[in-house]
Amino acid sequence: MVAFRISERSRAVHLTVGEPSIPDGAAEVLSVIGRAYVVVDAVNGVVRANPSAYAFGLVRGHSLAHDELLELTDRVRADGIIVDRRYELPRGPVGQGILVVQLRVAPLADEYILILADDRSEISRTEAMRHDFVVNVSHELKTPVGAISLLAEAIDGAADDEVAVRRFAGRLSVESTRLAALVQDIIELSRLQAKDTVRAGQPVDLNRVVGEAVDRSRLPAEARNIDIKVAGRIESTVHGDPDQLMTALRNLIDNAVRYSPEGTTVGVGLKSVRGLAQISVTDQGVGIPEDEQDRIFERFYRIDAARSRQTGGTGLGLSIVKHVISNHGGEVTVWSQPGRGSTFTVRLPEMEPDAGVQLGRSVEARGGNAPAAGEGAQS
Numbered sequence: 001m002v003a004f005r006i007s008e009r010s011r012a013v014h015l016t017v018g019e020p021s022i023p024d025g026a027a028e029v030l031s032v033i034g035r036a037y038v039v040v041d042a043v044n045g046v047v048r049a050n051p052s053a054y055a056f057g058l059v060r061g062h063s064l065a066h067d068e069l070l071e072l073t074d075r076v077r078a079d080g081i082i083v084d085r086r087y088e089l090p091r092g093p094v095g096q097g098i099l100v101v102q103l104r105v106a107p108l109a110d111e112y113i114l115i116l117a118d119d120r121s122e123i124s125r126t127e128a129m130r131h132d133f134v135v136n137v138s139h140e141l142k143t144p145v146g147a148i149s150l151l152a153e154a155i156d157g158a159a160d161d162e163v164a165v166r167r168f169a170g171r172l173s174v175e176s177t178r179l180a181a182l183v184q185d186i187i188e189l190s191r192l193q194a195k196d197t198v199r200a201g202q203p204v205d206l207n208r209v210v211g212e213a214v215d216r217s218r219l220p221a222e223a224r225n226i227d228i229k230v231a232g233r234i235e236s237t238v239h240g241d242p243d244q245l246m247t248a249l250r251n252l253i254d255n256a257v258r259y260s261p262e263g264t265t266v267g268v269g270l271k272s273v274r275g276l277a278q279i280s281v282t283d284q285g286v287g288i289p290e291d292e293q294d295r296i297f298e299r300f301y302r303i304d305a306a307r308s309r310q311t312g313g314t315g316l317g318l319s320i321v322k323h324v325i326s327n328h329g330g331e332v333t334v335w336s337q338p339g340r341g342s343t344f345t346v347r348l349p350e351m352e353p354d355a356g357v358q359l360g361r362s363v364e365a366r367g368g369n370a371p372a373a374g375e376g377a378q379s
């Protein structure tokens with residue numbers, strides 16, 4: 001009996017299966033690499049995975065969530081060769097949204113496979129935006145450049161017809177103005193993207209900025225018998241770049257003037273609401289359909305391309321507005337109904353009363369001078 005029990009105990013020890021483990025030191029390395037990782041065993045069971053892997057939807061329970069991952073692990077297990085691949089995978093269990101991941105699959109010790117995943121979704125989105133921007137710029141530049149070329153030929157061919165020359169010259173002036181505005185907006189957008197508003201900012205008096213933006217828009221408004229009325233006041237300053245804020249607010253006011261019928265009024269309202277400086281620009285134009293309102297801040301997006309060309313719009317104005325306001329920690333929203341006009345509202349965080357003093361001391365400590373509120377180079 002004693003011999004039998006010893007034999008049974010020995011057999012039980014040999015049949016005991018320990019918890020899966022990865023090689024010594026591997027866990028410590030994986031914990032500091034800063035990437036999502038999954039370690040699978042010989043039957044593709046998940047031995048270890050960090051929270052990022054679950055957040056990306058690469059793992060569900062103790063299994064790999066995508067057939068593409070299973071195929072890669074099987075290939076690496078068979079060949080023993082490290083594989084790099086980029087995949088677009090559905091994000092989450094219901095497949096809402098796309099996750100672009102760069103995968104590196106490699107053998108780990110004798111029985112494990114390591115999957116490293118790097119989220120490239122934002123990089124891919126930025127690359128796509130850059131590509132679209134270049135394509136759109138090329139297209140937008142071709143139109144006025146082509147028109148100028150054709151009009152120059154027309155003027156040359158009609159040199160003896162004074163009436164035709166005047167007509168073509170007038171059209172040439174319109175196209176050159178449009179081209180200059182487009183180039184200026186592209187330069188402005190590039191400049192905004194390169195500037196650090198947080199580090200280069202200063203206290204800004206929005207009442208002063210709005211007043212100057214309105215003054216710059218009065219000439220085109222008066223040419224169309226449009227009255228610009230300003231009401232309200234913002235008592236606190238905001239932290240930012242007066243140049244950029246001037247550009248954004250002037251674009252909003254110019255848009256309101258450009259798309260308003262002659263003889264109407266554009267309203268500009270200022271007020272403070274629970275620590276936010278709020279500026280609203282209201283027009284009496286044709287309005288914006290609800291299904292178009294989410295897209296009007298996209299670069300070169302136009303609801304009515306023909307009308308936009310007639311009014312001299314470049315398709316970049318609202319994109320610049322959104323970029324500037326976002327850089328200042330604020331938001332820009334739109335309310336509109338067809339036939340009832342539109343209201344664009346900018347909200348920016350106000351500075352605390354003593355924040356300007358603190359900023360000035362900080363600048364002096366660095367050996368510089370804090371500029372006065374509202375001062376800055378004009379665009």
